[in-house]
Amino acid sequence: xxxxxxxxxxxxxxxxxxxxxxxxxxxxxxxxxxxxxxxxxxxxxxxxxxxxxxxxxxxxxxxxxxxxxxxxxxxxxxxxxxxxxxxxxxxxxxxxxxxxxxxxxxxxxxxxxxxxxxxxxxxxxxxxxxxxxxxxxxxxxxxxxxxxxxxxxxxxxxxxxxxxxxxxxxxxxxxxxxxxxxxxxxxxxxxxxxxxxxxxxxxxxxxxxxxxxxxxxxxxxxxxxxxxxxxxxxxxxxxxxxxxxxxxxxxxxxxxxxxxxxxxxxxxxxxxxxxxxxxxxxxxxxxxxxxxxxxxxxxxxxxxxxxxxxxxxxxxxxxxxxxxxxxxxxxxxxxxxxxxxxxxxxxxxxxxxxxxxxxxxxxxxxxxxxxxxxxxxxxxxxxxxxxxxxxxxxxxxxxxxxxxxxxxxxxxxxxxxxxxxxxxxxxxxxxxxxxxxxxxxxxxxxxxxxxxxxxxxxxxxxxxxxxxxxxxxxxxxxxxxxxxxxxxxxxxxxxxxxxxxxxxxxxxxxxxxxxxxxxxxxxxxxxxxxxxxxxxxxxxxxxxxxxxxxxxxxxxxxxxxxxxxxxxxxxxxxxxxxxxxxxxxxxxxxxxxxxxxxxxxxxxxxxxxxxxxxxxxxxxxxxxxxxxxxxxxxxxxxxxxxxxxxx
Ligand code: ATP
Ligand code: MG
Numbered sequence: 081x082x083x084x085x086x087x088x089x090x091x092x093x094x095x096x097x098x099x100x101x102x103x104x105x106x107x108x109x110x111x112x113x114x115x116x117x118x119x120x121x122x123x124x125x126x127x128x129x130x131x132x133x134x135x136x137x138x139x140x141x142x143x144x145x146x147x148x149x150x151x152x153x154x155x156x157x158x159x160x161x162x163x164x165x166x167x168x169x170x171x172x173x174x175x176x177x178x179x180x181x182x183x184x185x186x187x188x189x190x191x192x193x194x195x196x197x198x199x200x201x202x203x204x205x206x207x208x209x210x211x212x213x214x215x216x217x218x219x220x221x222x223x224x225x226x227x228x229x230x231x232x233x234x235x236x237x238x239x240x241x242x243x244x245x246x247x248x249x250x251x252x253x254x255x256x257x258x259x260x261x262x263x264x265x266x267x268x269x270x271x272x273x274x275x276x277x278x279x280x281x282x283x284x285x286x287x288x289x290x291x292x293x294x295x296x297x298x299x300x301x302x303x304x305x306x307x308x309x310x311x312x313x314x315x316x317x318x319x320x321x322x323x324x325x326x327x328x329x330x331x332x333x334x335x336x337x338x339x340x341x342x343x344x345x346x347x348x349x350x351x352x353x354x355x356x357x358x359x360x361x362x363x364x365x366x367x368x369x370x371x372x373x374x375x376x377x378x379x380x381x382x383x384x385x386x387x388x389x390x391x392x393x394x395x396x397x398x399x400x401x402x403x404x405x406x407x408x409x410x411x412x413x414x415x416x417x418x419x420x421x422x423x424x425x426x427x428x429x430x431x432x433x434x435x436x437x438x439x440x441x442x443x444x445x446x447x448x449x450x451x452x453x454x455x456x457x458x459x460x461x462x463x464x465x466x467x468x469x470x471x472x473x474x475x476x477x478x479x480x481x482x483x484x485x486x487x488x489x490x491x492x493x494x495x496x497x498x499x500x501x502x503x504x505x506x507x508x509x510x511x512x513x514x515x516x517x518x519x520x521x522x523x524x525x526x527x528x529x530x531x532x533x534x535x536x537x538x539x540x541x542x543x544x545x546x547x548x549x550x551x552x553x554x555x556x557x558x559x560x561x562x563x564x565x566x567x568x569x570x571x572x573x574x575x576x577x578x579x580x581x582x583x584x585x586x587x588x589x590x591x592x593x594x595x596x597x598x599x600x601x602x603x604x605x606x607x608x609x610x611x612x613x614x615x616x617x618x619x620x621x622x623x624x625x626x627x628x629x630x631x632x633x634x635x636x637x638x639x640x641x642x643x644x645x646x647x648x649x650x651x652x653x654x655x656x657x658x659x660x661x662x663x664x665x666x667x668x669x670x671x672x673x674x675x676x677x678x679x680x681x682x683x684x685x686x687x688x689x690x691x692x693x694x695x696x697x698x699x700x701x702x703x704x705x706x707x708x709x710x711x712x713x714x715x716x717x718x719x720x721x722x723x724x725x726x727x
Contacts, residue, residue, distance in 0.1 A: 114367030369409030
C-alpha cells in the first residue's frame with residue numbers, strides 16, 4: 081500500500097522532515113547512530129517521487145552493503161516509490177561497466193578475479209621475490225588500499241603517507257604491484273577495485289559515455305558517507321559532472337573502514353566543497369534506550385577528554401551527543417568471565433533466558449572483533465540448542481551445498497513433477513546431509529546443515545502459504561530467488577563481526593571478547609588506529625535497541641592459560657554503570673598465574689592472548705596461532721569485499 085506525500089513526511093520528526101522535504105541538493109545530514117538518517121533519506125526519496133519531483137529511474141541511491149540496498153528498495157516500494165536504483169558503489173559501477181564496455185573499450189568484459197593472492201604469487205615468482213602466503217596477503221591488502229586511494233605503482237612510491245608492510249619494502253612492493261597489474265592484463269582479468277577504476281576511467285576519457293550516464297542520473301543520495309574512499313568519491317564526482325544534486329548522510333564517529341581507504345574528510349568538509357549546501361543535524365536517537373545511549377555518549381566523550389591530554393592528537397570529530405527517545409530499559413550488563421568458553425556459555429544462557437521472556441532469536445546478535453572468534457559462540461549456541469546464522473549468509477545461493485541441493489531438487493522434480501513439497505524436499509535433501517536433528521558439531525558440517533535446513537524451512541513455509549505447491553514450483557521459486565540473491569532467512573541469533581553490523585539493529589546485542597588485543601585489536605598500534613577501534617565499539621553499542629551486554633574473559637583457556645586484560649574502553653563505561661573495578665584478586669582467580677607474568681610485554685596479534693615466551697613476543701604471535709598478525713584485518717577486508725560483491 082503506498083503512502084501520500086503528506087503521510088511520508090508525517091512519519092518523521094521536525095529535523096528529519098526538513099531534510100526529507102529539501103528535494104534539491106547539495107544536502108548533508110550529519111547525525112549520530114540511530115537518529116534516523118537512513119530513514120530520513122529513504123523518506124526523502126519516496127517524498128520526491130510521490131510528489132512528482134523525482135523520476136524514480138533518474139535517481140541513484142548508494143548504500144554501503146548490498147543488504148542495505150535491498151532493504152532500501154523494499155522500503156521504497158512499500159512507501160510507493162518502486163523502481164529507484166539503490167545499489168552499492170560496486171554494483172552501480174559494474175552495471176555501467178558492463179553496459180559501456182563494448183562501445184568504450186570493445187570486446188568482452190574481462191572476468192572478475194575473486195582472490196588476488198594466486199596472481200600475486202605468480203607475479204612474485206616472475207620477479208624472483210621470496211614471499212610466503214602471509215606476505216602475499218599483506219601485499220594484496222596494500223594493493224587494494226593503493227587502488228582505492230587512486231595510486232598507481234609510481235604514485236604509490238611518491239605518496240608520503242602510506243601503511244607499512246610487514247615483509248616487503250616499498251620499492252619491492254611497487255614492483256610487485258606493477259607485475260600483478262601486467263599479469264592481470266595479460267590474462268584478461270580485472271579485480272574488484274578495477275570495476276570502479278575502469279568505470280571512472282571511461283567516464284573521464286569518453287565524453288559520450290559520461291554524457292549518457294549524467295543524462296540517466298539526475299539525483300544522487302549516499303548513505304554512510306563517512307566511509308567513502310577516494311576512489312568512490314572520484315566516481316561520485318564523475319557521475320555528478322559538476323552538478324550539485326547530491327544528498328549525503330553520515331556520522332564521522334562511525335568511520336570504521338579506514339583500512340580500506342575510507343576518509344571521513346569528505347563528510348566533514350562537505351560544506352567547504354559545496355558552499356551552497358544545507359546541513360541538517362539530527363540528535364534524537366530512536367533506536368536505543370537511554371541506558372544504551374548514555375554508554376555510547378560516555379565512550380565518545382572519553383576520547384574527547386583524552387584529546388586534551390594527547391600531544392598532536394589525530395583529528396577526532398566533535399561527537400554529536402545523542403538523546404534517546406525511548407522509554408527506560410534494563411541497565412547494560414558488563415561481565416567478566418574466566419575464559420572464552422565460560423563467556424560464550426554465559427552468553428548462550430542469557431540468550432535462552434531472553435528467548436524465554438519473548439525476545440525472538442532473530443532479534444538478538446553476538447558481535448565480535450574478528451571472524452575467528454565466531455567458532456566459540458557457534459559451539460556454545462549449538463550445545464544450548466539455539467539456532468544461529470553467521471552474517472554473510474546473503475551469499476547463500478553461491479554455497480556449494482545449496483547449488484548441489486538445487487541440482488538434486490531439479491532432477492527429482494523432472495522425475496516426479498507433482499510431488500507435494502515439505503516431504504519431497506526432505507527426502508531429496510536427506511541424501512545431501514540434512515537430518516531432522518541439528519548436528520552438535522560446528523564449522524563446515526554445521527554450516528552445511530544450516531543451509532539445507534533453511535531450504536527445508538522455506539519449502540514448509542511456501543507449502544503452507546500456497547495450495548497445491550509442488551516440487552517443481554519450489555525449484556522455480558529457488559531459481560527466481562537465486563537470481564535475485566534473495567536468501568531464505570534463518571530464524572536464529574545473528575553472529576557477526578562488528579564491521580559487518582554497520583547500519584543494522586537488534587533488540588539484544590552481546591558484545592563479546594572485549595579485552596586488550598581484541599578490542600582494541602593488537603595491530604592497532606598508534607592513536608589513529610586506537611581511535612578507529614573505539615569507533616568500532618561505538619558502532620557495536622549503538623546496534624542495541626534494548627538489551628546490551630559487554631563481556632570479556634580474563635583468560636583464553638580454562639585454567640587461566642593465555643591471560644588477558646579487559647579492554648581499556650570498558651573503564652569509563654564501568655564507571656558510568658556504577659560498577660567497581662574488578663580487583664587483581666578476581667583477575668588472578670581465573671587460574672594459575674603464569675610464572676613469567678611479570679615479564680609480559682606483548683599480546684598475540686591474532687588472538688589477543690598475552691605472550692609469555694621470548695620467541696612468541698618476538699613474533700608477536702602465540703604458539704597456537706599459525707596465522708600471521710594481519711589475519712584478522714585480512715578477514716575483515718574479505719568480509720567487506722563479499723558484502724560489496726553480493727548484488
Ligand atoms: P545508523 O547510524 O546506525 O545507520 P541511522 O541514523 O541510519 O542509524 P535508522 O536506521 O534510520 O538510523 O533509524 C534507527 C531506528 O529508529 C530505526 O528502527 C528507525 O525506524 C527508527 N526511527 C528513526 N526515525 C524515527 C521516527 N521519526 N519515528 C520513529 N522511529 C524512527
Ligand atoms: Mg543508517
